[in-house]
Amino acid sequence: MKYAAYSEYKTSPMTWLDQLPTHWNAASLRWMSKRYAGGTPDKGNEAYWEEGEIPWINSGAVNDGYITQPSELITREGFAKSSAKWIPKDALVMALAGQGKTKGMVAQLGIPTTCNQSMAALIPDHRFAPRYLYYWLTANYQNIRNLAGGEARDGLNLEMLGSIPCPVPPVDEQQTIARFLDAKATQIDALVAQKRQLIDKLKEKRSALIARTVTRGLPPEATNAAGLEPNPEMKDSGVSWLGTIPDHWDIDKFSREVHITEGQVDPEVEPFASMFLIAPNHIESGSGRLLALETAAEQFAESGKYLCPEGAVVYSKIRPALRKVVIAPENCLCSADMYPLTCRNKLTNPYLYWLLLSNQFSAWSVLESDRVAMPKINRETLNELRIPIPPQEEQLEIVEYLAMETAKVDHLLSKADAVISSLTEYRQALITSSVTGKIDVRALA
Template sequence: MTFPKYPEYKDSGVEWLGEVPAHWEIKPLKYVATYNDEVLPESTPDDYPIKYVEISDVDDQLGITGWSEHSFSSAPSRARRVLKNGDVLISTVRTYLRAIAPVIEPPENLVGSTGFAAIRPVLGVYHFALLGYTLRAEWFISHIIARSVGVSYPAINASDLAALPLPVPPWKEQQSIAAFLDHETARIDALVKEQQRLIELLKDKRQAVISHAVTKGLDPDAPMKDSGVEWLGEVPAHWGIVKFLRCVKIAEGQVDPKLEEYREKILIAPNHVESATGRVLSLETAESQGAESGKYVCRAGDVAYSKIRPALRKACVVDKEVLCSADMYPLRPLINLTSDYLLWSILSEPFSRLTALESERVAMPKINRESLNEIYMAVPPLEEQASISDHISQETQRLDQLTSIATEAIELLSERRSALISAAVTGKIDVRGWKAEKHSEQPEVLMAAEERATYA
């Protein structure tokens, strides 16, 4: 779908706005909206109920994502900004977080942090829905961030924010632009949700592939037996059922990462490993991480496994000697077990569920050596372990590729959404003649996303 341009433009006089339609005006925000109009007075009754929105509850794409409930007396002292329908919240602190969102049909007693500027459009001067789009346009957010002062805690004064210039179309045109953006962004958002749902389905499928292969094998006609282990259920009759300590050695003995022989070695910690995939996200040496406390040595072929929060399934096979954090176990497969099969077993849903259950018995979720050693493992013959590992690798790679396609589609849709908003609120496209059509032609990027969803 393409849109015409306006017949005539003029220089806005604002470098980062460029040209705007000739009949539009350029005004400071404070000429079309007020800010911080209402605050809760200190005389508010102690039992007055508050729904409190803080900076972490606001996202420039998703809007207000939640709030916490308090009485006035128990609420944070910064819970003071009274919010009304049509307001736009803009964080004036840590502006790089891009915490900007319109307030749409808020619940009763919604209150924002004093870390926000609550912008309220002047009735009949600037349309509330259009203001929500304009203040979230990329060029506006960029200039809020650029004008913020401070390194670790950049902030902008509400008065400086209110002085930023905005393009101001005639009132009727504002209504048309707002209606257009409401319709088009809703269509894009719906496609994004479909792609997100697809990603979740692919994650579930990935997990199912792993779990089935390491507990049931690849041959659907193989005779089965009761494993005698609740979390395993039935397994192929020719598989062995052995305790973890019989097929895996949990390496012991920590080393000093500051010693010359260790400080240049790669140090893997849980934060370096992607949850549930076995992929290492980044590699850093012990020295570059400033490591000081004791670490374990992982040999090539060991599986580094995070004992902290095992439900996150953070484990990976190491291909050379490295160090691993004291929050991880170096798991060394014994002669009857391969490294890859051990990894996939650890990443399986049943194993993860069991270790998570064991870890909940302590304050910080953690699986200890004793509990890990007592877990029973299903162990196929070595040749079958290799076949199962190859099958899982191929299937997960295929599913990961589809996930990447869906992720790329979301990125393209998000870019399209942002570009559409910026173009409409600055007059780069003329939507005065636009009418919502039930079966209107999809923009090219939306069609591409839908085709990918169908393919997946």
């Protein structure tokens, strides 16, 4: 839908905006709000936290956008012995610091609460509708972060927040804009939620497909197409994590069929420094998809990395990255958090790759990793694992079938992700256009 613009504009005095509707004003946030930081009672004093009754929120709460539940409850004594302060309902809170994208994020309070010292309370005066201010600050998230060095670790402070320039439409118009954006955001968020549900279902379908095929074999229609015997007899594998398998499949120890590379190389010297280095953060969990490739030099890698031949299966041995598996696209290195695996004898690398992606193997690896002090899969534990071994011809058919069928699911996942990205961009553009006066929504709310 195309929205109308205002009839007249004037040059904006604000650095973040080039023009404003003629009847709008502008002012810095310091002249139109109260601002103060929170505080945290001593975490080591149980008397400040046990059986608390005063709401308290941490920086992560801003991710909710509208806060209706506290992160924790503190006691009256904890409140009195700290710099925590009450913040009224409907006021705004902004993260002054935090990991990742948290710094600069803003939320509105649906409850009166207190907050930690890494958050600022923003209490607008009578010239600001809080909900309009929330949308203005949301629209300028990156500009606000840039006040403290953008992606640098520097935090925001109250003085910086006071310097934020704000357009000031008449209050009734602010309220109209906020109502319009609330309605539109609700519609868009509902569509995004539907797409996320679809993505979850598709991922479940993909996982179930892999799990069934690597342990039960091809479905009848695929078996017939491959010229294999359909509906094979099943037998108890004798392996708790595996269950029943086709009667003609073998079972053997991991160590007899898979070689785990030993010996490390120095990634700071050539030719290793120019090789790609795969670490758990480069792999999408559960999908086997390689997200990025960086050379060892680009990652400032230190000594202690493994050499992986092209086609090797690279498996993450640490929690919480146990579902990260990929096939090396070329001769490369992998981090010490990963095992480079090469099959021999009766097992093939591509079949092993799909087996390690299966729900059954993932469940086994999580259970086994819990048995050690530092959660991971030890080399000895993996070597003792008993795994299924179909005939090689059948392995090749299973690999081809899974590659084809998962590609169909991945295509649908990609389309759903693209829709979510488009909706998210449209939502943000609508907020920005509304709070800056680029569109006139007075007749629409």
